[in-house]
Amino acid sequence: MRLEEICRFIEKATNQLQDLSFLVLKIELLDSFENLNKASPKGIIKSPAAYQCSEERIIVNSRIFLNLEMPIKVATIMHEVAHAYLHLINPGLKEREFKDKDIDEELIADYLVCGWGFEEQIIAERTLSYGELYSDALRLWRDREKFLEAITIAYTKILIGNN
Ligand SMILES: [Zn+2]
Numbered sequence: 001m002r003l004e005e006i007c008r009f010i011e012k013a014t015n016q017l018q019d020l021s022f023l024v025l026k027i028e029l030l031d032s033f034e035n036l037n038k039a040s041p042k043g044i045i046k047s048p049a050a051y052q053c054s055e056e057r058i059i060v061n062s063r064i065f066l067n068l069e070m071p072i073k074v075a076t077i078m079h080e081v082a083h084a085y086l087h088l089i090n091p092g093l094k095e096r097e098f099k100d101k102d103i104d105e106e107l108i109a110d111y112l113v114c115g116w117g118f119e120e121q122i123i124a125e126r127t128l129s130y131g132e133l134y135s136d137a138l139r140l141w142r143d144r145e146k147f148l149e150a151i152t153i154a155y156t157k158i159l160i161g162n163n
């Protein structure tokens with residue numbers, strides 16, 4: 001399925017969501033991420049997609065993205081949409097709803113994706129990219145306290161493992 005079709009699918013699936021009703025985003029398909037500027041984070045070359053704050057756009061890495069299964073593609077885009085939402089629409093969300101929790105934006109993004117109805121897709125993606133421990137933690141998203149505790153442990157292990 002082509003990127004345009006994924007975008008149409010997502011628009012349809014999210015058109016009742018208040019959170020996203022004012023979000024307008026550019027999504028750009030690039031051949032690869034090899035020529036992104038040097039300010040980009042290190043591992044980005046291998047990422048299927050990224051949200052660029054300064055450009056207010058999602059960039060998609062054809063080399064990786066186009067080979068993914070449909071649910072994984074949807075999860076990948078929705079995760080970047082969540083970053084865009086946190087920057088453009090609701091920058092105060094972390095402060096308001098996760099105060100006194102030092103929680104990474106990555107985790108809030110996945111939490112939002114679950115709440116927006118893409119739990120199944122993001123769990124499928126995270127099982128591949130982060131493993132079972134993280135996915136099991138994501139499944140707890142309806143219970144915020146339990147979720148935060150489990151996801152923080154899982155994510156810390158991933159970060160340590162990657163170093
Ligand atoms: Zn992210």
